[in-house]
Amino acid sequence: MKGCPVCGMEYEDYPALSRKGNCTKICPDCGTREAVKVYTLYSQEGDITFIMEDKKNITSVVGFYFGEPDEEATRIFRGKLTAEFE
Numbered sequence: 001m002k003g004c005p006v007c008g009m010e011y012e013d014y015p016a017l018s019r020k021g022n023c024t025k026i027c028p029d030c031g032t033r034e035a036v037k038v039y040t041l042y043s044q045e046g047d048i049t050f051i052m053e054d055k056k057n058i059t060s061v062v063g064f065y066f067g068e069p070d071e072e073a074t075r076i077f078r079g080k081l082t083a084e085f086e
């Protein structure tokens with residue numbers, strides 16, 4: 001069993017290499033998480049913040065909430081909605 005330095009989970013699969021440099025071996029779940037870029041889009045008109053994910057060439061809207069971008073809200077509402085367009 002190997003321990004992941006990021007989430008502390010033990011895993012048996014092949015490790016992923018952290019993109020944050022220095023060849024740190026992390027678990028496959030964290031590897032997937034690092035490959036995804038998360039950012040927010042704010043619509044002033046509707047006072048809505050959309051949570052976006054960039055995965056290679058695919059951009060997905062993975063959630064939204066009312067109000068201006070807020071780190072805490074992004075974390076809570078992320079993954080509550082799935083729509084993909086390429």
Ligand SMILES: [Zn+2]
Binds near residue numbers: 005007028
């Ligand atoms: Zn991990």
